[in-house]
Amino acid sequence: MSEHLRLQLEINGQPHTLLVDPRVTLLDALREHLTLTGTKKGCDQGQCGACTVHINGKRVLSCLTLAAQANGQSVTTIEGLAQPDGTLHPVQARFLEHDAFQCGYCTPGQIMSAAACISEGHAGSPEEIREYMSGNLCRCGAYPNIVEAIQQAAVDLSQEAT
Numbered sequence: 001m002s003e004h005l006r007l008q009l010e011i012n013g014q015p016h017t018l019l020v021d022p023r024v025t026l027l028d029a030l031r032e033h034l035t036l037t038g039t040k041k042g043c044d045q046g047q048c049g050a051c052t053v054h055i056n057g058k059r060v061l062s063c064l065t066l067a068a069q070a071n072g073q074s075v076t077t078i079e080g081l082a083q084p085d086g087t088l089h090p091v092q093a094r095f096l097e098h099d100a101f102q103c104g105y106c107t108p109g110q111i112m113s114a115a116a117c118i119s120e121g122h123a124g125s126p127e128e129i130r131e132y133m134s135g136n137l138c139r140c141g142a143y144p145n146i147v148e149a150i151q152q153a154a155v156d157l158s159q160e161a162t
């Protein structure tokens with residue numbers, strides 16, 4: 001029997017204490033311990049990107065991250081991307097406008113990945129967006145609209161910054 005670990009994480013700006021088996025992934029901690037079910041499990045092997053979240057603003061695959069590795073860190077999930085008043089993040093708003101999803105299962109991961117892709121400076125052209133978003137699979141084939149949405153969101157964010 002493994003000992004449980006007591007972890008302190010900041011999730012979407014709120015402090016959380018978690019008592020978990022050391023084997024629990026960050027993905028399962030979010031979904032099953034914190035009932036934040038926006039982060040999806042498409043493969044659990046690091047191959048689909050549906051589980052993408054941010055740790056300290058950087059995108060990570062939460063299925064390949066142990067909850068213990070996020071101890072003391074700041075985690076942002078799709079539920080924490082909008083403003084507290086409900087204003088959507090530009091990536092969320094542009095995904096809606098450009099129909100950049102169908103079933104919606106890959107979408108939280110796509111959006112978290114896209115927000116990071118833009119902040120990394122990897123949204124300069126459709127080719128660059130395709131390359132740096134290639135870790136997020138979409139079987140509904142929404143890729144062309146995803147690229148358009150990200151291009152527009154990158155423009156929105158650069159205008160917000162000025």
Ligand code: FES
Pocket residue numbers: 040041042043044045046047048049050051052061062063064
């Ligand atoms: S569930 Fe993490 S990459 Fe597929």
Ligand code: FES
Pocket residue numbers: 100101102103104105106107137138139140141142
């Ligand atoms: S919207 Fe269905 S998998 Fe991407």
